[in-house]
Amino acid sequence: MSDFDFDLFVIGGGSGGVRAARVAAGEYGAKVGLAEDDRYGGTCVIRGCVPKKLMVFASGYAETVDEAKFFGWDIKHGSFDWHFFKDRMNSELDRLEGVYRKLLANTDVEMFDQRARVKGAHTIELANGETRTAKHILVATGGRPIRPDLANAHLGIVSDDIFHLERLPKSILIVGGGYIGCEFAGILNGFGVEVTMYNRAAQILRGFDEEARGLIADSMRTAGIDIHCGTSIVEMALESEREKVPMPSHSDAATGALASRPGELNEHADVSRAGAQGPIWVKSTNGAEKYFDMVLFATGRVPNTDNMGLEDVGVKLGRRNEIKVDEYSQTAVPSIYAIGDVTDRVNLTPVAIREGMAFVQTVFGGVPTPVDHLLVPSAVFTQPEFGTVGLTEEQAAEQEPIEVYSTSFRPMQTAFAERQTRVMMKLIVSKATRVVLGCHIVAPNAGELIQLVGIAVKAQLTKEQFDATCAVHPTMSEELVTMRNPTRTA
Missing domain, CATH: 3.50.50.60 (FAD/NAD(P)-binding domain)
Structure with missing residues (x-):
């Protein structure tokens, strides 16, 4: 017993x-x-x-x-x-x-x-x-999720609250440019919400590959998301507690670049007042003052x-x-x-x-098993998606001499549809061992792709083993095995 x-x-x-x-x-x-x-x-x-x-x-x-x-x-x-x-x-x-x-x-x-x-x-x-x-x-x-140490931060919501909204807002300020903020920016933008993002750092998605971050930021801006880097909130308050500043005028869906994109909300998706009873006034570090229907804090966990x-x-x-x-x-x-x-x-x-x-x-099994946290593939569900495994170019360059194989292009489907969306395929290779140290993909369904590439990177395959694999044509991912010459070295 x-x-x-x-x-x-x-x-x-x-x-x-x-x-x-x-x-x-x-x-x-x-x-x-x-x-x-x-x-x-x-x-x-x-x-x-x-x-x-x-x-x-x-x-x-x-x-x-x-x-x-x-x-x-x-x-x-x-x-x-x-x-x-x-x-x-x-x-x-x-x-x-x-x-x-x-x-x-x-x-x-x-x-x-x-x-x-x-x-x-x-x-x-x-x-x-x-x-x-x-x-x-x-x-x-x-x-x-946590809110920042800011007066009236309770007026904003956090990521847990998004799934319980009674109504969608017509405009939202997302504070934070990490993966959670970027994912919800794309989601809400797709629903027809006017999305503004304040990111304290100089670029979104801190800690990820620089080239990938830049392409995703460009794609988000092209889609109509208003990104302000090097920017954060100084003050926020309800409209009723501040002197009036000009209120934004909304179209039936949203203003600016979103107004021409037919993803509008229907009559049953009115402006939400979750987190605040009335529009929220925000003053930013760049001196701008603006009202938003909702503020989402994506500032960490x-x-x-x-x-x-x-x-x-x-x-x-x-x-x-x-x-x-x-x-x-x-x-x-x-x-x-x-x-x-x-x-x-x-x-x-x-x-x-x-x-x-x-x-x-x-x-319980009697077999001491340490946890392996090396070379874990992951995906960020931005639009387009971002799949990554292994070292970024910046991390690898600090560690040893490397070759970078990278390509960015308009894929067949979107090019045929006359859209400017670009994708990126990138391999980081050790000069000494030829082992692929990292792979970064910005493309539709990049999460699905990186799961498979993650096996090869985890197995420490070399660039030559990638090259020896026959391409599947016509696909975006064939570029992973057809990039013969390095884009640059470091």
Whole structure:
């Protein structure tokens, strides 16, 4: 008879926590409990990857209709019904949450639909005051978006709120040019919203490849997104609390470049007042003053470690309040482990799942399995998409002499439709070993492409092995195996 209520207790019902719980229970026969105070599926399924990708799909159809006429189709533009789409999206999220619950139930994981915190090295305290004991505790509480330290920041929304809007705004200011801000800029622009972006840095998508960042910024501006780099908010307030400045005039959909693009909102998608009762006045660092129907803060995320009792029991936290762990996801308290965004290592859903699997193999499988965070492919669902794996040109050049193979062109489909959209294929190659150190793709469906290229980069294939692969013609991706001469060296 065990001295504990559970062999494993997981705090957090996101993708990583659920995977660890059900594998420990289903494959290793562990007695497992799991507590989740919100919805099962976590950020990715409920308020991140999945609903965001559905929104990306939805926002692209107006452009598809525009292209169709060049291919002989007489398709008329309609209007976008946010309420219809939102109901369909929520139904899908409900279905997916049900799948997560069923997976746990089928492996006899005991679920606690309430908040839990760490009370001791082997003790968990539930929100209702009850306690449970476990031989091992796994913290998988993820992260959350934050607002900047700015007066009246509560008037703006964060990324979690986007999926719950009762109505779409006619104009929005997105503060922050990271991947979340850029993704929602493209989505809302596709829905017919007038989108302005303030980005504090000199270019969007800080930390990604410079050439790719530049092409994506150009594409966003061409689509009608008003990007202001080197700019942030100085003040913001409700219209009623400030002296009047000229109010923007909207067309039926949006103003400026968007007015000529038929992705307008229908009569059921009125201006939203979520986050503020009335237009929001914003003054920026460049001195401009303007009103927006909505302000979205895409200014970063932090780990969910507040009021978890972690430091009280000896778990060490880092500068951003992330849980400090070793290569096996073990904290300073031997019985307590942590995975996923709460550790602030590589904040991607597939990585959290792999960390959960490695934890189970280490603790319950008896096979110490370190987590591999090297050469993780990822995608940014801007429009066009951005897929990346390995080192950027800038990172690689600091490390060793390199060759850069890069090409940018108008792909067949969009060129035929008389659009100016360009794509980019780029390989970073070590001069010494000829190994491909990085690949960066800006193109439609770049996320699908980088998954496959990621295998080759992870396997440390050489440029010559890429070249020895026959091209698939006519495709955009054939450029990855036909670029014979370096664009530049560094």
